[in-house]
Amino acid sequence: MAKIPVIALIGSDSLMGREFRDLAATGTPELTLKLIAAEDEVPGLLTAVGDTPAVVGGLDAAALESARAVVLAGGAASSHKALELLDADEDTAIIDLTGVAEDLPGAQLRAPLVEAAAEAGDELEDHSGARIHSIAHPAAIALALFLRRLHEHDPIRHSVIEIFAPASEHDTRGVEELHQQALSLFSFQKLPRAVFDAQLGFNLLARYGDEAPASLEDTELRIERHLAALLALPGEGSGAPLPSLRLIQAPVFHGYSFSAWVEFEGNPGVEALESGLAAPMIDLRTGEFEPPNNVGQAGQGGIAVGAVSLDRTNPEACWFWMVADNLRLAAENAAEVARQLP
Numbered sequence: 001m002a003k004i005p006v007i008a009l010i011g012s013d014s015l016m017g018r019e020f021r022d023l024a025a026t027g028t029p030e031l032t033l034k035l036i037a038a039e040d041e042v043p044g045l046l047t048a049v050g051d052t053p054a055v056v057g058g059l060d061a062a063a064l065e066s067a068r069a070v071v072l073a074g075g076a077a078s079s080h081k082a083l084e085l086l087d088a089d090e091d092t093a094i095i096d097l098t099g100v101a102e103d104l105p106g107a108q109l110r111a112p113l114v115e116a117a118a119e120a121g122d123e124l125e126d127h128s129g130a131r132i133h134s135i136a137h138p139a140a141i142a143l144a145l146f147l148r149r150l151h152e153h154d155p156i157r158h159s160v161i162e163i164f165a166p167a168s169e170h171d172t173r174g175v176e177e178l179h180q181q182a183l184s185l186f187s188f189q190k191l192p193r194a195v196f197d198a199q200l201g202f203n204l205l206a207r208y209g210d211e212a213p214a215s216l217e218d219t220e221l222r223i224e225r226h227l228a229a230l231l232a233l234p235g236e237g238s239g240a241p242l243p244s245l246r247l248i249q250a251p252v253f254h255g256y257s258f259s260a261w262v263e264f265e266g267n268p269g270v271e272a273l274e275s276g277l278a279a280p281m282i283d284l285r286t287g288e289f290e291p292p293n294n295v296g297q298a299g300q301g302g303i304a305v306g307a308v309s310l311d312r313t314n315p316e317a318c319w320f321w322m323v324a325d326n327l328r329l330a331a332e333n334a335a336e337v338a339r340q341l342p
Contacts, residue, residue, distance in 0.1 A: 007031050007338050008067035010082050011038035011074025012047070012056055015171050016097050019331035020073055024338075025050025031338055036063050038074025039081075061085050069093040069338055075171075076100055093341055094132045095334050099222065102134035109229050111136040112336035113281055113302070113329075114144045118235035133337045135330055137219075139163050139247075139256055140226035142303045142324040145281055146260070148230075148237025153276030155265040157316070159243035163223065164250040164257040166294065169326060170195050170214070175253050182251075196249065205249035220247035255294025258322040267316045270308050277305055297323045301332050 007024070011017040012035035024031035035056045037043045043058035057063050059078055064070055064085055070092055072079040079100040086092055094101055101107055108130040127133070136144075143161065150156060167174035173195050180192045181201035191199055197209025207216055224245055231240050243260070250257065268276075270287070278284050285292050285306030292304035307321035 005032060005068050006034050006066055008034045008036055008064055008070045010036045010059060010070060010072055010078050011041070012036065013041050013045075014038060014073050014075075015168055015175075015327055016331060017071075017073040019327040020071060020097070020334055021049050023328075023331050023335040025052070027335055027339070029339065031335065034063065034067060038078035040075065059085075064089075064092065067092055069095055069341055071095045071097065071334060071338070072100060073097045073334075090131060093130070095337050096132065096134045097330055097334050099134070099137075101132050104132055106130070107132040107134045109134050109136055109226060110333065110337050111141045111144065111226075111230055112333050112340065114141055114148070114230050115233060117145060117279065117281060118148060118233045118237060127337075127340065133334075135334050135337070136226040136230060137223050138324060138326040138329040139165070139223045139258075140230055141329055141333060142256060142258065142322065143223075143227050143243070144230035145279075145303055146258075146277075146305065146320070146322055147240040147243065149277055149279050149282060150237075150262065150273070151240035152237040154268050154273060156240050157263045157265050158241060159260060159262040161243045161245055161258055161260045163220075163245060163247045164252070164259075165216075165219070165247060166250065166252045166254050166256060166326060167195075167200065168254045169219075178251060178253060200249060200251050203251055206246075208249070216247050216249060220245060223247065252294060254325070254327070255297055256324045256326050257294050258320075258324075260320040260322060261311065261317060262320060263314065263317040265316075267310075267318065270310060270318065273318060274308055291321050292323045294323045294325075297325050299328060300325055301328055303329075 024033050033049050035054050036059050037056050045056045047054055079098045110133045167178040177192050177195045178200055184191050185201050197212035228242050274286050281302035283304040291306035297304050303324045305322045309319050311317035
């Protein structure tokens with residue numbers, strides 16, 4: 001039976017779900033959404049998609065029956081439940097923003113913004129036959145856009161990149177815990193530790209506490225795995241060497257920041273590198289402008305790059321500073337997948 005073009009969004013009130021809702025209402029063409037509550041949301045609430053009122057429904061088989069695609073943007077429990085409900089439905093596409101479905105048979109790692117940049121001028125690879133579209137980690141998408149563009153014009157020998165992660169990668173739980181930790185430190189109260197199991201307020205973390213439900217090491221490996229796949233895509237910029245990565249948890253609410261050291265086969269100089277970096281999805285800030293920052297990048301698509309400077313101890317290397325809105329970058333790739341569905 002033919003599906004009507006409705007996208008079911010599970011986790012409509014999560015930070016990622018809200019971002020996807022905004023893009024669905026403002027992009028071209030607009031996406032018709034059916035909002036479905038995740039495990040920590042209450043069905044029946046009245047909300048809106050853009051300027052259109054909408055009611056959040058419950059997660060059951062009837063809610064998913066008429067959907068052309070289901071977007072997973074809630075927690076692990078609601079994502080697993082949706083996958084169980086859709087197990088026998090081969091016609092409904094799954095767009096996964098949680099990472100829960102990425103290891104399932106037939107899942108394809110997707111980053112349409114990288115795919116489009118890699119295959120500029122050529123016909124895009126046809127993903128219409130895929131059922132599970134697993135959206136790549138936003139840090140991997142940001143780095144792939146940056147490294148492929150650099151390598152296309154000036155071959156890279158090696159790079160070392162520090163990634164500074166925001167609390168919003170853990171949805172509202174992470175943001176609220178960082179906020180409460182900052183307040184508790186000022187009032188000499190016990191720190192909440194359910195998410196990070198360590199003091200993140202006014203601090204940087206190279207590792208979470210032993211009781212944290214997730215680990216920085218696992219996330220770092222996931223970013224590296226996704227980045228390797230995106231760098232290997234054919235087309236412009238293909239073949240850029242995989243960088244050495246280090247993931248650090250920063251005491252910021254929102255937005256990734258990256259400090260990149262890149263060694264080239266032959267360093268063309270700052271002006272030539274800046275000229276080569278300019279691209280539709282890259283907001284380049286040359287020396288006469290202030291470098292980008294994660295606060296200023298909030299709500300913006302793509303990535304912003306600036307503070308390009310020569311390495312004083314290595315004539316073949318340069319430093320770069322880059323930022324990206326993690327929620328917007330992931331959601332705009334998911335929205336593009338939804339618009340590509342037949």
